[in-house]
Amino acid sequence: MATPKALLLAVLGCACFFSAILAARELSDDSAMVVKHERWMAQYNRVYMNDVEKAQRFEVFKANVKFIESFNAASNRKFWLGINQFADLTNDEFRATKTNKGFHPSMARGPTGFRYENVSIDALPMTVDWRAKGAVTPIKNQGQCGCCWAFSAVAAMEGIVKISTGKLFSLSEQELVDCDINGESQGCDGGEMDDAFKFIIKNGGLANESSYPYIAQDGKCKRYKNVATIKGYEDVPANDEAALMKAVANQPVSVAVDGGDRTFQFYSGGVMSGSCGTDLDHGIAAIGYGTASDGTKYWLMKNSWGTTWGENGFLRMEKGIPDKSGMCGLAMQPSYPTE
Known part of the structure; x- marks a missing residue:
C-alpha cells in the first residue's frame, strides 16, 4: 500500500507532466502563430519599424486570429470572418x-x-x-x-x-x-x-x-x-x-x-x-x-x-x-x- 508521501509525489509528478505537455502545446501553438504571422506579413507587404513593434503587433495579430477562429467555430452562423489586412490592428x-x-x-x-x-x-x-x-x-x-x-x-x-x-x-x-x-x-x-x-x-x-x-x-x-x-x-x-x-x-x-x-x-x-x-x-x-x-x-x-x-x-x-x-x-x- 502506497504511503501518503508516495501518493503526493505521484500526484505532483503527474501535475508536472501535464504542465509540461500544456507548455509544449502553447509553445507549439505560438510557433505556428509566428509562421502564420510571417506569411500574413508577406501577403500584405507589412513591414515593422523594429522588433519591439513587431512583437507588439504579433500579440494583436494572435488575439485577432483567436477571435476569428472562435467566431467561425460557433454553430448557426450566417457569415464568417477572415484574417484580412486589418489583422494586426486593435x-x-x-x-x-x-x-x-x-x-x-x-x-x-x-x-x-x-x-x-x-x-x-x-x-x-x-x-x-x-x-x-x-x-x-x-x-x-x-x-x-x-x-x-x-x-x-x-x-x-x-x-x-x-x-x-x-x-x-x-x-x-x-x-x-x-x-x-x-x-x-x-x-x-x-x-x-x-x-x-x-x-x-x-x-x-x-x-x-x-x-x-x-x-x-x-x-x-x-x-x-x-x-x-x-x-x-x-x-x-x-x-x-x-x-x-x-x-x-x-x-x-x-x-x-x-x-x-x-x-x-x-x-x-x-x-x-x-x-x-x-x-x-x-x-x-x-x-x-x-x-x-x-x-x-x-x-x-x-x-x-x-x-x-x-x-x-x-x-x-x-x-x-x-x-x-x-x-x-x-x-x-x-x-x-x-x-
Missing part, C-alpha cells in the same frame, strides 16, 4: 483609420421629397444587382484616410450617371476630400454623403478619377474638367427598409452604417446578421438585394476597403430584421443623387 485602431474618425453627422434632415414613394413593392424585382447592369465601378480602397463618405457618395453618383447616360465613369473621391471643406465634411477626418451631394451640385459635377487621382490624404483643392453631373439628391424615409428597397431597385443608394464592430473589421463572407450598433460611422453604397441559398434576405453593399476585405470588397447584410433601423443602422440615413 479594434480602436481600426475604427480610427477606417471609419469616420469620430465625426458624427447631423441627424437633422430637411424634407427633400422621395420620388419612389408611390412605387409598388409588389412590382419590384425579387433580386437586384447593379453590378450586372454595369452601374458599379470596381472596388476602390480608401487606405488610411477616413473618407468613406466620399466613396459612398461617388458610388451612388457613378450609378445614377450610368443609368441616365449609359456611360460609367470612375469619378474622383479626392476632389471631394480636397474641395468639399466648407460644409460639414472634413476630408480624411470624416464627412457626410448629403453634404457631398450638395457640393457636387454646386461644383457642377465631378472630375474623372484618372484626372484627379486618389492619394489617401487631404490635399489642396484643384480644378479639372467635370465629366459627370447631378441635379439634386433625396433622402430615403428613415427607418423604412421597404422605402429603401424601392430606391435600390431603381439606383445605387448611399447608406450610413455602424462599421466599427470587430465582426465588420474581419467580415469575409456570407450574410452579416445578429446584433450590431447604430452609431453611424461608416459610409457604403447599397447596390442591390436578394435572397441567400438558406432563405436569408440580404442587402448587397459596396465597400471601400479593397478587394481583400469581405466578398472581394462587397458585403451582404441581413434585410428585413425586426429592428426598424436595419442591420447596423443601414436604414437610418440612406440617400441618393438625382439626375
